[in-house]
Amino acid sequence: MRHAIESRERKLDRFFARARSVEDGELQSDLARYGTVLVCGFVERCVEVIILERLSQKAHPRIIQFLKSHFKRGTNYDCEAICQLLVRFDQDWESQFRSIIDANDEWISSLTSAYAIRNAIAHGGDGNKGLAGVETFYGDSKKIIWSLVKSTEK
Template sequence: MARFGVVLVCGYVERCVEVIILNRLTARAQPRVLQFIKTYFKKGTNYDCEAICQLLIRFDQGWSNAFRKTIEANDGWEASLASAYALRNSIAHGGDGNKGLPSVEAFYSDCKSIVTALIEATKN
């Protein structure tokens, strides 16, 4: 169950990044631009905190700065998300996924906080 949970946690982050960005751009961007952005998300990306910052900076420097500031103020979040992705990638490639459910629950809690930080950072 823990292995499956890690996959779900990472999928949650990826889907949230996509939904939040598309939601923020829907009122601002031309339909063709939105279609291009939707295809970008289909390629699949491991969205660690730095990857999220790099994505945000493509749309708005302020979004990236606000997100980075929140992440830097919360030390464990970045490491937690990186650990979740490392574990997921190990599982996907046949490696050992030896984290228990409490660890997965901690990853999920931190990832929910990261998603909240993303929502807050992109409000402007």
């Protein structure tokens, strides 16, 4: 699980390094929009990896298959959606995660903003936070994901 998350992080780190090196403002703006989509995808895939890893040793294989199909639907995993998912499996996971994120309001609003911009882009809107803003989304998203890992350890 950690390897899968770290691998995704490295890919995004390389993307942002390349995007920062672009001097054309319009192109960098386009890359910022694309980066928002990548950040949201990072969260969604990491939530999937964490939950499947935590349950794979405990759950019946049919349950795992069901979960895999559930994750294919695609969900905007803002912090509240993550909490709602966690409580379905283990209330302790949810309470641990909630206690961490409730102490970090900026993470919550950052991820909510990333999804709002991604959804605006997906529906023809013009959402853009600029590259620095999207990198902030990414940094906060990493903190959320590692908090989720920690919250589901027991």
